[in-house]
Amino acid sequence: MSKQRKAVALISGGLDSMLATRVVQEQGIHVEGINFFTGFCVEGHTHAIRKHERAKPKRNNALWVAEQLGIRLHIVDIVDEYKDVLLNPRHGYGKNLNPCLDCKVFMVGKAHDWMREHDFDFIITGEVVGQRPMSQRSATMPLVAEESGVGDRLLRPLCAQRLPETLPEREGWIDRDRLHDFSGRSRKPQVALAAELGIEDYAQPAGGCCFLTDASYSAKLADLWQARGNREYDLDDIMLLKVGRHLRPRAHFKLVIAREEGEVKFLQGYRRQFTHLLPTSHPGPLALLDGRADADDLELAARIVARFSQGRDADRVRVEVVPLGGEAQALEVAPLATDAIPSGWYV
Amino acid sequence: MPVIRTQNRVAELAPGDELAVTCTDPGAAKDIPAWCRINGHELLGIEHGDDELVVTVRVGASEDG
Numbered sequence: 001m002s003k004q005r006k007a008v009a010l011i012s013g014g015l016d017s018m019l020a021t022r023v024v025q026e027q028g029i030h031v032e033g034i035n036f037f038t039g040f041c042v043e044g045h046t047h048a049i050r051k052h053e054r055a056k057p058k059r060n061n062a063l064w065v066a067e068q069l070g071i072r073l074h075i076v077d078i079v080d081e082y083k084d085v086l087l088n089p090r091h092g093y094g095k096n097l098n099p100c101l102d103c104k105v106f107m108v109g110k111a112h113d114w115m116r117e118h119d120f121d122f123i124i125t126g127e128v129v130g131q132r133p134m135s136q137r138s139a140t141m142p143l144v145a146e147e148s149g150v151g152d153r154l155l156r157p158l159c160a161q162r163l164p165e166t167l168p169e170r171e172g173w174i175d176r177d178r179l180h181d182f183s184g185r186s187r188k189p190q191v192a193l194a195a196e197l198g199i200e201d202y203a204q205p206a207g208g209c210c211f212l213t214d215a216s217y218s219a220k221l222a223d224l225w226q227a228r229g230n231r232e233y234d235l236d237d238i239m240l241l242k243v244g245r246h247l248r249p250r251a252h253f254k255l256v257i258a259r260e261e262g263e264v265k266f267l268q269g270y271r272r273q274f275t276h277l278l279p280t281s282h283p284g285p286l287a288l289l290d291g292r293a294d295a296d297d298l299e300l301a302a303r304i305v306a307r308f309s310q311g312r313d314a315d316r317v318r319v320e321v322v323p324l325g326g327e328a329q330a331l332e333v334a335p336l337a338t339d340a341i342p343s344g345w346y347v
Numbered sequence: 348m349p350v351i352r353t354q355n356r357v358a359e360l361a362p363g364d365e366l367a368v369t370c371t372d373p374g375a376a377k378d379i380p381a382w383c384r385i386n387g388h389e390l391l392g393i394e395h396g397d398d399e400l401v402v403t404v405r406v407g408a409s410e411d412g
Contacts, residue, residue, distance in 0.1 A: 037351055060350065060374065063381040072386050075351050265398070269371065 005173045006030045007155070008115050009124040010107060011073060012209050013061025015190055015202040016126030016158060021069050022197050023157040024124050027174055031124065033073040034114055035062040036107050038082045039238045040211045061203045068199070078110065079235050086212070087231050091140075096218035098210060100132065101140055108148035115153070122153040122168045128190075129159045129183045138162075158182045158190070211242060220246055223347045227251065227291065236270070240288070243267065246347040247304060253291030254347065255301055257308055274324060277305045281318035284309025298323075299333060306335035349375035350382050353404065357388065360406045365391065368402045376400055383407075 009021040011033035021031050066073035085106045089099030104127075111123050127136050127144075141163065145154045152167040155174065160166070161181035168174040182189045194202060211217040220241045225231045227248070240256055243263050248254035255277075258264040264286045267276075274288040275298075287305045289298075298321050306317035312335045322328045349370040356366055368379060376393055379402045383390045387407035394401045 037348075060378045060381065063350070063378055063385065066385045067381055070385075073382070075354055075382075077351050077355075265371075 004030055005122075005168070006032070006118075006120040007122050007124050007168075008111055008118070008120050009033050009071070010111055010126070011035050011062045011065055012126070013063075013065050013203055014126065014209065015187075015194060015199075016128060016131075017124075018065045018069065018126070018199065018202060019190060019193055019197070020124050020126040020157040021065075021071065022199070023179065023193075024155070024174065025069065025071075026197075027178060029173065031069070031071050032120075033062070033066045033069070033071050034111050035073055035075045036110065037075060037077050037079065038103075038210070039079045039235050040082075042209050042211055065202075068201075074114070076110065076114070078106075081110075082106070083233070094213065096213055096215050097221055098212040098218075100213075101143070103210075104144050105147045108144055108150055108154060112148055112150040112153075115150075121173065122155055122166070123150055124155050124157060126158060127156045129162050131183075131185055155179075158193075211238075217241060220347050223248060223254070227254065236273070240270070240290075244287075245308070247341070247345045248347050249300055249304060249345050250291075250297060253289055253293045253297055253301070255287050255289055255304060257287040257305060258285040271322070276322050277302055278320050279306055279309035279311060279317055280320050280330065281316075282306075282309045282311030282314065284311065284317070284319075293323075299331060300336075302331045302333045303336040304341065306333055307338065307341065309335070311335060312338075348372065349402075350378040353379055353402075354382065354386075357404065357406050362406050362408045364406045366404045366406065368404065369399055370402070371399050373400070375402060379404065 007024055007029050009017060009031050011017050025031050063073060085099055085102050089102040091101040094100050108123060115123055127141060129136065129138050129141060145151055155166050155168050156163060158180045159182050160176065160179035162183055165176065169176045224233065224237060243266055244259060245257040246254055256267065258267050267286050267288055270288055274290060275293060276289065277287045284305065285308050289301055293301060302319040302321060305319055309317055311317035315334065316332045317335050319331050319333060320328055321331055349368060349372050353368050360366060380390045383404055389405040389407060391403040391405055
């Protein structure tokens with residue numbers, strides 16, 4: 001009896017990795033999924049923070065896909081290790097701060113480590129030649145296999161017929177004729193294959209699954225680094241960049257101002273780590289102050305926060321200011337006029 | 348994060364052990380049960396509080412996470 005071959009699939013939660021996995025399952029291969037958590041993922045709790053988004057059906061798509069496919073899913077926290085990928089990408093950044101090619105090399109390399117530790121035979125990805133401008137081009141796809149160290153144990157079932165034969169195909173574990181030759185940015189082949197496989201529900205491809213491809217998010221991250229004078233960050237830093245209005249009225253401090261109730265709740269969890277401000281005479285948002293602030297800065301911060309309260313048209317608004325490690329104080333301030341907030345303060 | 352922390356804690360436990368996960372992320376109410384179903388663990392219950400929820404899991408017989 002021949003050995004049961006096993007593959008580990010990189011599961012993002014999107015349609016392509018779902019299809020790639022199903023195509024390989026159809027050939028009798030045992031597949032398990034792996035999903036990497038970088039902290040920049042547009043997934044899970046990110047969608048749960050904002051209250052208005054809670055009304056929408058939400059799910060962790062990677063878990064949902066694994067359940068639909070009937071496979072186990074191993075979620076790997078790579079927040080710390082990922083810093084080197086983001087800070088020192090050998091192949092540079094894409095349009096924003098997205099190091100897509102280095103990211104793919106890193107993740108495939110991590111999957112390769114997992115594959116060897118768990119005695120699996122090969123790796124599957126949902127990549128398609130020509131689909132992404134940086135990491136999924138005919139010139140870069142061989143580079144991912146080479147630099148990750150996985151070599152010919154990396155199978156891309158959706159475009160395998162356009163690529164050199166891999167070990168699973170040569171060894172007869174996989175029938176190359178039952179793989180695909182997709183290319184380019186059109187989604188039509190994937191949608192047709194999904195229908196053929198009876199897959200009716202899947203995550204719509206919309207803007208990618210990583211905040212680093214987002215121009216606004218990347219600008220906030222670049223601002224954070226510039227203000228600190230170095231490019232260090234931790235998980236809380238990158239989580240907070242996903243939430244609230246960010247205003248930097250002075251080089252040495254910025255405000256993160258909640259936009260609605262869900263964000264207020266999220267920011268409340270950070271009150272012990274930041275100086276924070278809250279209007280008390282009128283309903284208004286919680287704000288965190290990141291950086292250094294003297295008395296004048298605190299008054300300016302209070303005036304800005306008052307501007308975003310329901311007392312924005314009042315003569316005076318009372319704002320409670322709680323300095324980090326200090327006693328709470330109440331400031332009576334005139335809300336800053338809307339036109340007194342330069343657009344350049346918005347990060 | 349709750350599902351990752353649950354996964355990592357469960358990996359240290361023995362089959363039959365029970366784990367109560369307290370979290371503020373409302374998404375955990377769906378994510379942890381889904382994770383249990385696909386990885387062979389048993390969901391014992393979910394208690395919703397004002398600002399947090401407690402998800403209780405019994406570790407299944409699978410070899411890891």
